[in-house]
Amino acid sequence: MEQQHISAEEQAKTFKKVMFRIIPFIFFAYLLNMIDRINISFAKLRMSEDLLLSDAAYGIGTSLFFIGYLIFEIPSNIYLKKVGAKATLTRIMLLWGVLTILMSTVESTTSFYVFRFLLGVAEAGFVPGVILYLTYWFPGFLRGRVTSIFLMAGLIAGIINGPLATWIMSAFDGWMGLKDWQVLFIIEGIPAVILGVVTWFWLIDHPDQAKWLTEREKYIVKTSLSIEQTPAVNEKNTFKQLFMDPRVHIMGIIFLCIYSGTNTITYWVPTLIKEFGVADIKQIGLLSSLPYIFALIAMYLLCRSSDKRLERRWHLALTMIVGSISFMLLGQVQHDLTLSILLLTVGCGACFSAATLFWTIPPAYLSLTTAALGIAWINVMGSLAAAISPALVGFVKTQTGSIYLAFGAIGFLLIIGAILLLIVIPARLLKEQKNIQEAADAQAEQVLTSEMSQK
Template sequence: MPAADTAPPLPASTALNEHDATFRRVAWRIVPCVTLIWFLAWVDRVNVGFAKLTMMSDLHWSDAVYGAGAGIFFIGYFLFEVPSNMLLQKIGARKTIMRITIGWGVICVAMAWVQTPGQFYFLRFLMGAFEAGLQPGVILYLTYWLPAHRRGKALSVFVSASAVSLMIGSPLAAYIMELAQGAFGMQGWQWLFIIEGIPSVLAGIAALFILTDLPSRAKWLSEREKAHIAAEMADEERQLGPREHSFLASLRSAKIWLLIGVFFCIIAGNATLVYYGPSLVKEVGFTDIKTLGWIMGGIYACGWGGMVLNGWLSDRRQETRLHTAAAAAIGAVGLLLAAWCVGEKNAAGLIVALALSSAGTMGAIPIFWQLPGQYLSGNAIAIGLAVINSVANLAGYFSPQLLGYLKTSTGRYTQGLAGIALVEMLGALLILGFIGTRATARRN
């Protein structure tokens, strides 16, 4: 009786091409959706920076009031981020992302009717509470679908949406405020919150139908494609070796607190750029809102370029530690130069300094998020990502408060900018001094 026919094994190059095709399909299904949502999150989170240009005088508020309101967003973020990621594990990513996106969209619209500092603080707190969990939730979600050597570019594209939102959102906000000024008896800053909040509600509804929680549940993948994903994820587990699975045990590790400290330093620089960038440019003489919008768009375009370029370099060299540290150092140098330029009223120098800081600071963020997965897995990484992000984002509370207080008390931004530049440089030094090299999972 003749032996049964057996299919010969696929050549390694053919198998790799099949895997590449599978993960391209996964990326095109997931990454555009979560990237759009992160884009809208940042539009709604930081549009208050442009609203400030006229809202403050309309409502007779000081820089200290604005700094407190801008920063209190991160208190809500801090309190609700870990519960959000824990809920994601129970109900799935798509329902969690829907809940988050609709919630902050509604709050953004409600911001149009604030009249008192108390109302401002309350709604900013609620916006932070609703948005809490989105970034670490998506980062966790991507670990279900993409191994580390394929995740760097996806993370860079996703996280770079924050820079794209600033790049596009800055001139857009300026035009909305100017063109809608006085329509139906409302101010331009009020229309800014309304017009930019509604798309988030719609995107949250769409996420429920586009996203799938796990590869095993994806009806749009064949069984062979699901096997490709499972094989690469299993291979990555073997290569990374033993990692901490218990979250409570991971809290006893100095590495987790070191990662929190590093990201705190990076976020201090980033929050300064997004909440005070327009005010710094206005300080050196650009008072026309549309002109200011285009300048900030160009500055944030450099941030987007830094994210994409650093992500590409990190993936190409399969290295994360030095790429994160170098980018943070560049961001710190840019802020230090900005402190000098704003004091000297050097408009051209300030724009260059902010562009440099934007490229470095924003370029560090997506690469940083590759570091926790080298030390954590399982339940530890699910909650650990949220803890790192929520605690470190308290820098977003302190840095606007510091700048607002110093501007109100001294009339200058110089001291605050220099101080935050030193904080961000500390983050780079912490990486170089205390985070060791560890192999990134490679494809065979």
């Protein structure tokens, strides 16, 4: 097919149209996903009493969710490639919505374990599936932006989930003879089922199938994506090169330390605020929003500073240290509500900011041929924290009676991660890889300019 000239203005207009069609929808889907995933932290405030659910059992149930998620994450993505994103994401949303509703039928610790595991299986592959889906529509120079918008929904969910969950539990307690936590699961599960049905009619697997794009716009999207395609590499050599590098595994450990913090926050903050002496469930919901609001602001400012100065290590290490100190001091100020909330807010903001800052480092270290596999491996290693940290916190609290010791342990992990980062990942390596990346980007830009100037 003869190459046609594509102007920058025409390209920008086309991808703006694609963004408005896809991004708001997947943003809302992830928002619902996170709300349904973390509403258990508020339901726990009441269901623990009804089911005689210990903190250790709650932690185990939370970990079982992630075990199911990790086991079926790769199979889900393989299935996505076979049947398409529309069918896969529709299936995921319908199943997680139905299982969230069925959480209202939990009657014992055993059934709590079963449903949490099944919910993890149902949600498996959602986030990586969406990330893969975005590569079908957006070229590299837009993908970082659209991915960050998508992932931002997780923090927005944290902001609204507390007030929303506690309002539902207060306003609908006793509805149809149900307890407050049962109503919470039903009301918050229904939107996911509805969205699952809408997904089937709204999402399109590939640009060629989009009736809302003109033929010219389809050509622009397809051409923009094809320019960045690279020749296949020897996967066996890439695999060997990657796993013989100890720094890659160290980065996985660093991410595990960070993820332990963010995951602990997600599932234990309402319980921690209750430990501060706050008894009113609505007040707990409102206070639980503050750490996420601060995290959203801190994340933006720190990432902007890191990008402006092209400095990654100290931004990340100092952020982790701030989070660590905040968590370790919580036990010392437990009788002062204002200081407790302040430290919790700063610690949460530091943890979530660290999770974002961290992902600027692996691409700056890994070569172009090992980046995809390396990032996936680091993510898998870090994700093990999601299966470990909730159970660890529950175990410590049950054995000692103090949740502050558990948060202190998370703070200790953050310190370990920061030290490993500064010792094992020297700045010179990131600078060398950054120069290689800049050269590759410049070459890619030349190719893009050359292709678009052809007719």
